[in-house]
Structures are given as structure tokens and as C-alpha cells.
Amino acid sequence: MARSLYQPMLGPGPRGRALAEAVVADLRRGCLVPGERLPGSRALAGRLGLARGTVEHVYAELEAEGWLERRASRGTFVRADLPADLAADALSAPAPMGFPLRPLAPSRRSVVPPPAEL
DSSP: OOOOOOOOOOOSSOHHHHHHHHHHHHHHHTSSOTTOEEOOHHHHHHHHTOOHHHHHHHHHHHHHTTSEEEETTTEEEEOTTOOHHHHTSOTTSOOOOSOOOOOOOOOSSOOSOOOOOO
16 A cells, blocks of 8 residues: 655644644645545654654544544555545634643743844
């Protein structure tokens, strides 16, 4: 079976949540099509610099939400029978991906650049 070259572009924020949102966005845009095989968790984690468990958790969440299906000894695939309403949802209101968001801690660094010397 051919290896998947898919590599999502991660946005800002927690890496697991960014991965889940990137996969869903690619599904909605048609970059991933029903029946397409996704990279294995080990391969994708290595490409993105994530822990394998993070990728496994994202795949499990997306499977539970109906986006993906996992086949024993074969891999993870975009659901072949992906409902049209899932794929047609607006990107403006993404569903929560099961990753709790914590408030950001205040930064200890100054965001104001030092004054320029004359």
C-alpha cells in the first residue's frame, strides 16, 4: 500500500487542537477526499515534531466525530461515506475537538521593543 504524503499546515495554539482543526479544514476544502488514507501516527508525528500519542488522540477524536475511520492493520482513512453536511459545514464555527483550552499565562517578556539609539 502506498504511503500517504499528506502533511497538514498547523495553525497557532495547542498542537493537538491545531492538528485536528487542520485536518477538518482540509476535509472541508476538499484537500482530503473520502476514502483517502492518512499517514500513520508515527510518520505524521515525526513530520510535524509531535508526540505519537498526540496524533493518536487526534485521530481517535476525529473518528468519534465521524470524519475518519480506522481499519485494523490497514491504517486511518477519511470516511468513505462522509456525510455531505459534515463536509459542507462553514469553517467559521468549528466544532470543539475535545482538547480543553487553558487560559494563557501572562507573558514575562516585554512586547515593547527597546527604544532605538540615536
